[in-house]
Amino acid sequence: MKLFSQRMGIKPIKTVIQVDFMDDDLRNSLWNALCLFYWSKVEGDRISSPINAYIDLLLKVLWLDYFKKPIDTLSNYWPEIREKIKKYFFNCEWYEVYDFIEFIANNYPDKKVNTKFMEFCNSLLERELSAYRFVGGKITQITSEIEISEIEEALENSKLLKGVNTHLKRALDLLANRKSPDYRNSIKEAISAVEAICKLITREKRATLGQALKRIEEKVSLHPSLKNAFSNLYGYTSDAEGIRHALLDEPNLSFEDAKFMLVSCSAFINYLISKASKIGIKI
Numbered sequence: 001m002k003l004f005s006q007r008m009g010i011k012p013i014k015t016v017i018q019v020d021f022m023d024d025d026l027r028n029s030l031w032n033a034l035c036l037f038y039w040s041k042v043e044g045d046r047i048s049s050p051i052n053a054y055i056d057l058l059l060k061v062l063w064l065d066y067f068k069k070p071i072d073t074l075s076n077y078w079p080e081i082r083e084k085i086k087k088y089f090f091n092c093e094w095y096e097v098y099d100f101i102e103f104i105a106n107n108y109p110d111k112k113v114n115t116k117f118m119e120f121c122n123s124l125l126e127r128e129l130s131a132y133r134f135v136g137g138k139i140t141q142i143t144s145e146i147e148i149s150e151i152e153e154a155l156e157n158s159k160l161l162k163g164v165n166t167h168l169k170r171a172l173d174l175l176a177n178r179k180s181p182d183y184r185n186s187i188k189e190a191i192s193a194v195e196a197i198c199k200l201i202t203r204e205k206r207a208t209l210g211q212a213l214k215r216i217e218e219k220v221s222l223h224p225s226l227k228n229a230f231s232n233l234y235g236y237t238s239d240a241e242g243i244r245h246a247l248l249d250e251p252n253l254s255f256e257d258a259k260f261m262l263v264s265c266s267a268f269i270n271y272l273i274s275k276a277s278k279i280g281i282k283i
Helices: 024-037 050-066 078-091 094-107 111-127 145-157 162-176 183-202 209-219 224-236 255-278
Strands: 132-135 138-141
Touching: 024 078, 024 094, 024 111, 050 078, 050 094, 078 094, 094 111, 094 132, 094 138, 111 132, 145 162, 145 255, 162 183, 162 255, 183 209, 183 255
Parallel strands: none
Antiparallel strands: 132 138
16 A cells, blocks of 8 residues: 555655665765765876875775775776776665765775765765764664654554644655755644644644643543653744744754654654544544
């Protein structure tokens, strides 16, 4: 069965957030990073010269420990080597691209260059909504399968709940806009989706989230700690950082902030829908 997002013509979450694939934009961007930080350092066409000592060492380690090819197949002619590496890079599996950039970042002799390369890659990975980042010199998944499934489930569960679904969809759209992501309003839409489901359960259209959570606590035996947690999140979205209030300056929000809020709100919506169903509340 197709997911709601697929039926509605929206890209699946695993496509929006690149978990088990890599699109051309991301692959091209990472290749450009390699060119900027490493390949551009090669001077002339011959690798075996003192000026290219660092690249020469990197390529030998690459041939020996990554490609595991006979060392005598490593040419001394840079254009030929570069073409072989490029062919591999653009034809290998998505996870092998991560293997490759991680290997380069941990084997080039200049650690300062490697650090800057990893920082630059992280900015590209965030821009292109990759589920991975360099953490401690290693590629690490920062968006889990559980987080993905919570968002997918919330979209599916709320397909007949127009207000809830609209807010969730909008939160995802704002997060997934690669050219101009709007983390501030993505967070606003995610918490608005929680507010919408709470109003549906309590049948109180004018209630604030705080008021609705209090009613829900009475109706569905919501644990006080859980209610307080979301009340606090609501407070976070209403504080001086300005999620719901216009400020002269944009708040300092990141992809991680918006993703956390979308996942948390999705999980809470799934929880409330399940709890309401069990006690016979029709939404």
